[in-house]
Amino acid sequence: MRIAVAQKLKIGSIVLFALIAGNALVSCELSAQEDNAAIDKMFDDLFRELDEESRGQFKKMLKGAQIDDVFPDGRIPQSPSADSDQSDPWGSFFERIEVRPRRNLLRDRRPSSNEKQSKAQLTLFKEVTQSASPSTVTIRDDRGPRVLGTIVGANGWIISKASEIDNPEDLSCRIHTGQEFDIKLLREDSANDIALLKIEATGLTPIQWSSEPLKLGSLVVTGDRTGTPLAMGVVSVNVRSLVANNQAFLGVGLQPAARGVVIETVVPNGAAAAAGLMLGDIVLSLDSIEINSVNDLVYEIRRHNPGDRVKVTYIRDGKETEVEAVLGGRNLTGIQALQYDVMNRAGTQKSRRHNEFPAVFQHDSPLWPEQCGGPLLNLDGKAVGINIARGGRVESFALPPEVIKQFVSGLLLDL
Amino acid sequence: MLRPFPPLPTLFAIFVSISGISSALYLPSCEGSDLNQLKTLESKIQSVVEKTLESTVVVTDGFGSGSGVIVSKDGLVLTAGHVLMTRGKELELIMSDGTLVKAKKLGKCLDVDAGMAQIIEPGEWPAVDLGSSESVKRGDWVVAIGHPGGYLLGRTAPIRIGKVLSRAETLVVTDSALIGGDSGGPLFNLNGELVGIHSSIGESVALNRHVAIDAFRKGKNWERMLEGETWEKLGSLINPERRGALLGVSLDLNSSEAKIVKVHDGSAAEEAGIRVGDIIVEFDGQDVADSNDLQRKVGRLAPGEVVELKIIRNGTTKSLTATLGGEEG
Numbered sequence: 001m002r003i004a005v006a007q008k009l010k011i012g013s014i015v016l017f018a019l020i021a022g023n024a025l026v027s028c029e030l031s032a033q034e035d036n037a038a039i040d041k042m043f044d045d046l047f048r049e050l051d052e053e054s055r056g057q058f059k060k061m062l063k064g065a066q067i068d069d070v071f072p073d074g075r076i077p078q079s080p081s082a083d084s085d086q087s088d089p090w091g092s093f094f095e096r097i098e099v100r101p102r103r104n105l106l107r108d109r110r111p112s113s114n115e116k117q118s119k120a121q122l123t124l125f126k127e128v129t130q131s132a133s134p135s136t137v138t139i140r141d142d143r144g145p146r147v148l149g150t151i152v153g154a155n156g157w158i159i160s161k162a163s164e165i166d167n168p169e170d171l172s173c174r175i176h177t178g179q180e181f182d183i184k185l186l187r188e189d190s191a192n193d194i195a196l197l198k199i200e201a202t203g204l205t206p207i208q209w210s211s212e213p214l215k216l217g218s219l220v221v222t223g224d225r226t227g228t229p230l231a232m233g234v235v236s237v238n239v240r241s242l243v244a245n246n247q248a249f250l251g252v253g254l255q256p257a258a259r260g261v262v263i264e265t266v267v268p269n270g271a272a273a274a275a276g277l278m279l280g281d282i283v284l285s286l287d288s289i290e291i292n293s294v295n296d297l298v299y300e301i302r303r304h305n306p307g308d309r310v311k312v313t314y315i316r317d318g319k320e321t322e323v324e325a326v327l328g329g330r331n332l333t334g335i336q337a338l339q340y341d342v343m344n345r346a347g348t349q350k351s352r353r354h355n356e357f358p359a360v361f362q363h364d365s366p367l368w369p370e371q372c373g374g375p376l377l378n379l380d381g382k383a384v385g386i387n388i389a390r391g392g393r394v395e396s397f398a399l400p401p402e403v404i405k406q407f408v409s410g411l412l413l414d415l
Numbered sequence: 416m417l418r419p420f421p422p423l424p425t426l427f428a429i430f431v432s433i434s435g436i437s438s439a440l441y442l443p444s445c446e447g448s449d450l451n452q453l454k455t456l457e458s459k460i461q462s463v464v465e466k467t468l469e470s471t472v473v474v475t476d477g478f479g480s481g482s483g484v485i486v487s488k489d490g491l492v493l494t495a496g497h498v499l500m501t502r503g504k505e506l507e508l509i510m511s512d513g514t515l516v517k518a519k520k521l522g523k524c525l526d527v528d529a530g531m532a533q534i535i536e537p538g539e540w541p542a543v544d545l546g547s548s549e550s551v552k553r554g555d556w557v558v559a560i561g562h563p564g565g566y567l568l569g570r571t572a573p574i575r576i577g578k579v580l581s582r583a584e585t586l587v588v589t590d591s592a593l594i595g596g597d598s599g600g601p602l603f604n605l606n607g608e609l610v611g612i613h614s615s616i617g618e619s620v621a622l623n624r625h626v627a628i629d630a631f632r633k634g635k636n637w638e639r640m641l642e643g644e645t646w647e648k649l650g651s652l653i654n655p656e657r658r659g660a661l662l663g664v665s666l667d668l669n670s671s672e673a674k675i676v677k678v679h680d681g682s683a684a685e686e687a688g689i690r691v692g693d694i695i696v697e698f699d700g701q702d703v704a705d706s707n708d709l710q711r712k713v714g715r716l717a718p719g720e721v722v723e724l725k726i727i728r729n730g731t732t733k734s735l736t737a738t739l740g741g742e743e744g
Contacts, residue, residue, distance in 0.1 A: 112671070114554050115590050115621055116578050124449045216468070216574050217461040217558070219453055234460060236573035269478055332565060336479070336595075340564055343594045346618045364575040364592055366620050379453055393620055394563050394575060394592040 109347075117366065122221075122229040129223025129230075131381035134205035136225045136374045138174045139165065139183065139197075146171060148224065148374030149197065150386050152408055154204050156181075159404055160373040161388060162188045162195035163353035173199050176225045189407050192399060193353050193388055196411070207375050209401040210382035214238055220363050220376050220398075222387055233365030235384075239400050242357045248304040248327035250312075252277065254294045260284040260315070261294050271334045275312065275325035282315040301327065306337035344392040351389035360388060360397040367396045456556060459605040463558045464574055466607040469541040473509035473566040474518075474532065474599055476501035482561040482572070482600030483508065483532060484609060485542050490534025491641075493631060494599030495614050496523035499530040506532055509566050522640035526647030527585040527630040528614045530599070531640040543601065546608025548587055548627035555579045559591035559623070561600025561613055572600070577623065580671030583704035585630035587611045588671045590621035617705075619669045624705070660716040660739040664689065666706035672696070673709040687737035689726065696732070697725035717741065 111118045137149040139160055149160035158173065165171065168185040175181070181199035188195050214235055221232045251270015254261045263281045266273050277283075285291055286300045287310050304310065306329030313322045326334030344350065351369040363376070367390045375383035376398045385398030467484075474483040474494050481498030485491070492508065499506075499520050506518040516536050523530035534540060551557075559575045577591025587602065593613050602611030602625045611625030631637055639646070663682020667674040673695040678684050689695075695703050698712045699722040716722070718741020726733050 109619065109669070111590075111621065112580070114578060114580060115671075116576070117590070117621070121578075124453055127450055215461060216571070217457070217464040217576075219457040219460070234574055234576045236575060237570055240569055333478075336565075340595050343616065346616075347620045362573060364573070366592065379450060379457060393594045393616075394573065394597075 117231060122232060125221040125223070125229040125232055126227065128221055128377050128379060128381045130227035132207065132223060132375055132377050132383065133176045133225055133227035135207040135383075136176065136223060138225050139373065140172050140174060140180075141167075141170055145370050147370055147372055148387070149173065150207050150373070150375045150383070150404075151175075151204050152206050152404065154202065154206055156199040156201040156204060157206075157408075158183075158197040158199065159386060159408070160195050160197055161351070161353075162190060162193050163351075164369070164373065165195050165197070168197070173197065174225065175199075175201065175204065176227070187411060191358055192403055192407065193357065194386075194399065194404070194407055196407070207383045208381070209405070210378055210380065210384045212378075212384075214361055214384060214400070218384070219379055220365060220384060222365055222367060222371060222374060222376055224371075224374070230371050231365040231367050233363045233396070235361060236364050236395065237362040239359050239361045242355055242360060242397070244356075246305060246355050247302050247330060248306050248308060249329065250297075250301050250310075250325060251328060254283075254297060256294055257282050260291050261297055263314075269333055271325045271328045272312075274334065275323045277312065277314065277323065277325070278316070280316070283312060284315060284320070285313040287311050288313075305329075306332055307334055307341050309334075346393065348393045349390065350392055354389040354391045354397070357388065357397060357399070359403055360399055361385060362391070362395050362397055364394060365396050366390075372396075456605075460556075460558055460574075460576060463603050463605060463607040464560075467543050467558075467601065467603055468560065468572060468574075469511050470543045471511060471560045471562075471572045471601055472516075473562050474498050475507050475509065475566070476503065476505065477507065480562070480565045480596060481598035482596065482613065484560075484599075484601035484612070485534070485540045486545060486609065487542050488539050490518070490536075490538070490540045491542075492518060492532040492534065493601075493609070493612055494530045494532060495612055495626065496525045496528040496530040497614075498599040499523050499532065508532075508534065511571065513568065520643075522642060522644040522646075524630075524636050524640060524647055525645070527633075527636075528626050529612065529631050529636065529640065543603070544608045545628060546604050546606070546610040548582065548610045548629040551579055551582055551587060551604060551610050551627075553579050553581060556605055557587075557589050557591060557610065558603045558605070559589070559593060559597070559600065559613065559625075560603075561593065561597030563594045563596045565596045580621070581704040582627065583702045583708045585627050585633065586614075586704045586708050587625045587627050588705050589623050589625065590671070591623055592620050593623045617669060622669060622671055622705070624707075660713050660718050660720060660741045662689075662713050662737065663740055666709065668706050671705055673703050673706050683737045683740040687724065687735045689724070689735060689737070690728065693726040693728050695724055695726050698722060699724075713739070 113120055135151045137158055138145045139147050139149050147161050147164040149158040152159050165185060168183045171183050173181045173183050181201055184198045186196045186198050216235055218235045220235060222230045224230055250272050251267035252263050252272045253265030255264045260282045263277060263279055266279060283291055283297060289300055291297045304327050306327055308327045309324055310327060311322055312325050328334045329337050349369055351372055367387060369390055372387040372389055374387060376385045376387050378384050385400050386404060388399045389397045391397050470485040472483050474481050481495060483492045483494035486493050504520050506520060508516045508518050510516060516534055518532045518534045521531035521533055557577055557579060560572045562572050575591040577589040579587060579589050581588045593616050597613045600613045601609050604610050610628050614626050615624045663679040663684045664675050665677035667676045675689060675691055675693045678689055678691055695709055697703060698709060703709050716739055718739055720739050722737055724735045724737055726735060
């Protein structure tokens with residue numbers, strides 16, 4: 001399907017997404033002042049290839065009809081949700097696609113027996129994960145496992161995911177024998193999101209790193225401290241930088257002005273264009289933050305993520321107005337970024353820190369955030385990296401051994 | 416150039432199962448052999464990637480983008496029908512090495528979401544071989560490539576793997592994870608042959624739908640698309656031409672199979688003996704892939720029509736007959 005048919009995701013609701021990264025829906029405006037009739041016309045234009053009835057049904061779905069049971073004849077219940085705002089159809093549509101993490105639904109979904117993550121399939125990797133279990137630990141809080149960790153020194157040195165370890169005094173570390181230890185957080189590398197932890201233990205088995213160059217299509221598996229395989233996948237993309245690739249853009253060229261900054265160019269199909277900003281408009285503030293220079297505005301914009309909505313106050317023809325813009329990304333417009341974000345939340349939970357890593361490689365194992373921090377293993381039982389984040393529906397990220405080794409060797413440790 | 420439809424489908428199918436990758440068979444413990452199985456699988460996947468990565472492209476009109484795959488040396492590209500629903504006829508393809516190449520849209524069959532494009536710059540292009548989706552079986556491993564999220568400079572097209580969860584004549588459902596931007600990208604079997612084109616996803620990460628490659632060759636589809644024809648409607652993917660037939664069931668929409676979760680009182684399904692938990696695998700003589708596929712098939716029929724169904728209940732297959740209900744008038 002071509003558009004993101006996104007509604008409140010409930011049990012039994014079907015969400016069929018088109019896999020095109022953006023489409024003509026891009027050109028639709030998110031301004032709260034948009035006229036209903038103009039939207040309808042735009043919609044009709046975009047979906048001219050559909051028949052009347054299908055178009056009507058799509059519109060209803062976008063405006064909030066819930067699909068609980070879709071009957072085989074394609075009949076869709078005609079009940080826009082009670083809080084649908086008819087004067088702001090697009091705005092409220094995007095509000096409705098806020099997906100609350102549904103921890104007990106797709107997370108607890110049991111894979112059917114012919115899926116790649118079924119127990120029968122994962123058990124094939126048991127030999128591999130069991131060999132690395134002595135080097136794998138669980139970092140726990142009082143509610144249960146928080147994240148995994150990797151033993152890098154026999155005397156109790158552990159690497160884990162820093163952004164998940166904000167309160168080490170309330171956390172404990174469980175090793176493969178079941179023994180539990182208090183944790184000391186010794187050092188953090190926030191760029192790579194790694195933390196060096198120390199437990200009072202000796203005689204542990206440090207992880208063995210693979211020395212082979214990483215190859216696309218290699219099988220990888222993640223196990224827990226007991227040697228149970230948690231998830232498998234393949235190496236999807238080799239090591240690259242994820243820094244500064246998720247910047248937000250308003251899509252304007254700017255010049256200084258006596259007060260605020262003046263818009264000198266408007267990028268077609270950019271966030272500013274979609275919001276109706278024009279050449280000559282003078283921007284005074286962004287989200288109530290006063291703009292006094294071009295740098296001010298660029299800095300404020302870059303602090304956001306693609307898909308974020310910002311309020312732009314500007315002067316045109318002597319009149320001060322405010323408009324809402326949806327910031328775009330380097331390659332995606334604001335709407336595309338939002339759609340991508342919805343798809344990324346379907347049945348997936350990203351790690352809190354899932355971006356801006358200087359050097360990571362990518363694999364398609366469907367890890368949950370608390371399954372990161374431990375070693376990622378190849379079929380020889382050696383670690384090709386440490387899982388550092390679930391990035392989204394199709395990607396998990398791992399730090400290559402060089403990053404860890406550099407961090408550890410930079411410290412004088414009696415490993 | 417278009418490879419003739421494989422003349423030896425039987426031999427091909429045997430080859431796939433002899434390679435031992437079908438993990439519908441769980442081999443009991445001999446530790447060495449589990450790892451050997453996996454190493455064989457791994458080396459096949461790596462070969463597929465080497466053979467096909469170059470042929471996977473980004474398809475863009477400058478605003479939105481999807482993916483595509485080159486299937487002939489002179490630059491014929493297969494993609495999803497909906498990727499071609501852009502204004503204008505010009506397209507730009509981004510090759511695996513980042514070079515931009517001009518292409519033009521050809522035709523699309525929106526009913527199955529198949530589409531074609533043609534590179535219009537001279538040159539010899541790296542092409543993949545076409546496979547046969549008919550020989551693809553549940554449990555087969557597949558390799559999915561595409562450009563999720565659109566083109567990212569410095570990122571090669573991410574490789575994913577999955578298993579075939581269900582298959583119908585024009586649709587393959589797998590658990591190789593896809594997302595926006597992947598549309599039109601290729602799905603390969605372990606021989607590196609093209610067996611599907613990415614189309615849509617469901618809510619679950621394990622629910623990913625691909626146009627079966629056989630849909631491109633069904634009837635006169637291939638010739639019509641080459642000629643630049645566009646036909647059928649995209650909406651028919653979830654809202655088939657309604658002729659009013661009703662089976663009277665609710666389906667598990669997150670399953671990769673057509674699994675019944677509710678049978679409505681007094682419905683055609685109840686009469687036919689369909690029960691909650693049944694999985695419908697055949698409808699009116701055709702394989703059924705997932706819930707969506709079943710909805711389309713039912714929707715194409717009229718009330719009163721009598722159909723044969725095959726269901727799986729508690730592991731056994733049963734044949735049932737249903738007289739479809741429907742709207743009055």
